[in-house]
Amino acid sequence: MTLSPQNIWLIPALPLLTAGIGAFTPRRGRGLAAGSAIAAMVLAFALSCAALRGALAAPAAHLVYNFDWFDLGDGAVRLGWLLDPLAAFMCVMVTSVGTLIFIFSLGYMREDENFARFFCFMSLFAAAMLGLLIANSLLLLFVCWELVGLASYLLIGFWFHKPEAAAAAKKAFITTRIGDLGLLLGMIWLYNAGGTLLFYDGGNGCLEASLLGDLNLQTTAGGLALTTVIGLLVFCGAIGKSGQFPLHVWLPDAMEGPTPVSALIHAATMVAAGVFLIARVYPLMTADQTLAGVPLHALTVVAFTGAITALMGACIAVAQNDIKRVLAFSTVSQLGYMMLALGVGSWMAAIFHLLTHAFFKALLFLSAGSVIHAAHHEQDIRRLGGLAPRMRATFVTFTVGMMALAGVPFLFSGFWSKEAILHAAGEWPVSLLPLGIGLAGVVLTAFYMTRLLAETFLGSSRSDSAEHAHENSAVMTWPLIVLAAGAVGLGFIGMPAWPWLQSKLSGEPVPPQSIFEGGGLMMLSIVLVFTGLGAGWALYGRRPRANAAAPDPLAANAPAVFNFLGARMKFDELYAATAGRLGQFLGALAVGLDRWVWGGMVVALAKFGELAGIIDREADEAGLNAGFNAVSEKLRGAGRAYSRAQTGRAQGYLRALVIAFVVLVFLMIAGGGG
């Protein structure tokens, strides 16, 4: 059974419904919250599979269902759902990994009293992520993008009474916001230039040839093509969300959240949303490739950003001591690889790596979570160790994940997806620098993962918590096993000899490569992988750390570099010193402005009002009152004067009367009256 684009909205609707249920579930309603969340995810997975089936039937078509959201008068804001292999594969990945992580959380979050709230937020996240994947409109995508950011904030700060967690949530939100500003600007500009934000709209969408052709003809400041600028602005959003350099600083801090959160959001799905976004708007990003005289191509920036990030993340990961921080920087590095793939022109390779990375990174995080849960939240790898005999299933699955990430050849999916990326980088006409950087990163990746494995599982236990660790319950180990199977099996769908995934994604068949075409590069990368593994084993595996206080072998050799890397290359300090100080300065300026200038004006106005009041009162007292008093006094005086005539003596009145009569007669006679 297949799912038509018209009904594809059901996929995010189910987790959204669960989130709504979870919002009203009281703390003791654990079963309801968790059960409904997992059930919704399973159903969404089934629906995603159905959707995938429908998409694979016609891979080149972008099946859409567009509808009017609201009427603006001269036109309507239109949104839509999109069903194509990219969206379908991503939905399947998100729902499957999500289901496994939800099941894992049943065990991991058991002792937490905010169990129901956790599942509510996780469902909200799943709903927003799925909505993002099936959106046919950049506006709808942006709405879901922001919702995903909100869910991330809520989940990073899940233990909000911990100040580090609250600060980390705030940092994540603000840093991604900076990127989102670029995305918003790009969106507005695109709408202004193109008139639509729908991706595919029967020929009129903003990713379709006619509109892009129009945009290509326009140039803006600096001679850059309009498509380049819009593409770069959209890429800003991806930089923030996917933790690329320079906005990567939030990802390591986001590890303050519970480990299932780190697994789902900050490894498998949300951080991949940036990669997905670039893949989704790939026609826009590649539009300027056809233009000859532009000073800069958007994808060049993407490629170099990805390369820098890949190398930087790997370097810093080498010197970290927290199990989750190593994995976080590893995620940063792998995202850089994905961006690199996008930049050099092979978005299929990027998506392939995204899918495999989702599985093995989620697996690694969940294994780390299993370790953390067993060791009573001990996360420092210097204090762990000797867990291999105590936690067999976790050890095995962690090793599988580590090998996939390192790129151990042929058996593990990471190898095939990374090969695809390196192959594409090797064929980039612009420069081979990203390839070199990528190869360097391969060595480092293998090295630090070996270090992590050795320090955590091998050797002897270096603390009480590691000593007393034991394997977790089945509800926590079975998801690990399933993910491990995925980490192994997923690689085979995109091998050069059988590029099934690539052809399905792109819609046109990709010719299979023989082993000799890219063979040299493959050999080189295999050598580098084993170099890294060997170096890691030599330094950390052969002679495991004795105790927690013993110095790191690398630190003994190159202490300055090691400390610099351990301090995350001092990016946080740099940002605090520059942007942070600027923000404080602007804030102080605003305060001063508000208090002295505007406040001063208001006070001056008030004083003026007071003055007006005083003048009014004085005028009233002196002018009006005195005037009225004087007039009244005059009147009273006149009255008094008149009342003097009222002597009270009747004879006087009579006399006056008679005199008046005489005068009147005289006047009449004199006047000529009769």
Add this chain to the structure above:
Amino acid sequence: MNAVLVIIAFTILASAAVAMSLRNLIHSALLLVANWLGVAAFYLWAGAEFVAFAQVLIYVGAVSMIVLFAMLLTRRARADAAVVPGSIDRAISALAVSGAVAGVLVFAVLQTHLPAVTPPAPAATVRQLGAQLMGPQAAALLVAGVILTVALLGAVILAAKERNSNQDDAP
């Protein structure tokens, strides 16, 4: 004819003048009675017998009685009869004013062109007067009756002895 008028006129004016100037109230009252009798004589000379009759009846008969009663009721000791300070000024001003009025009136009378022909005496029988009073002037008659009633009541109320008044006061 005129001689009778002159005598009557002299009586009237003389008695009035003396009555207004005497200090003894009783003498003034009595002289005023003479004045009213003179006025009645004038009415008779003019041919208005009924009015003369009414004059004698009311003025000489009733009003003089009221006046005398009032004088007697408001009597005081000898000290009352002393000259009030300022009365000379008042007298002079009164004479001046009345002189002015007299001048005005005399001037008016003499200047007015009055008919020189003496018409014959008009008939004014009591019957005619009665018919007038009961007919066209009936309303005025009734109003006059009301006035008299009200005046009677008013006088009684005004002059009645107050309940809380000092018993030493002579009413």
Add this chain to the structure above:
Amino acid sequence: MSPLPLCLLLSSGLFCVGLAGALSRSNAILVLLGIELMLNAANLNFIAFWRFGLTPSADTGIIFVIFSIAVAAAEAAVGLALVIAIYRHQKNIRLQEAARLKG
């Protein structure tokens, strides 16, 4: 001289005598008597015009004088009652002292 002007002069004279008395005396009763004299003078005027005037057959003069006498009598009664009331108040009937209604 014809009788009418003489009668009018008589009534004017009587009026002025009454006026002089009313204005000059301090005794309230004498003031009232002066007023009575003035009323009488008016009556004289009416009768003179009735007898020697232009329409000798009319009874208007007589009627008027009858009413005048009646009203004068009523007024005299009320006035003297007032005098008695004043007397009760201020123990004498000096008109100058009855000036409590002054302004």
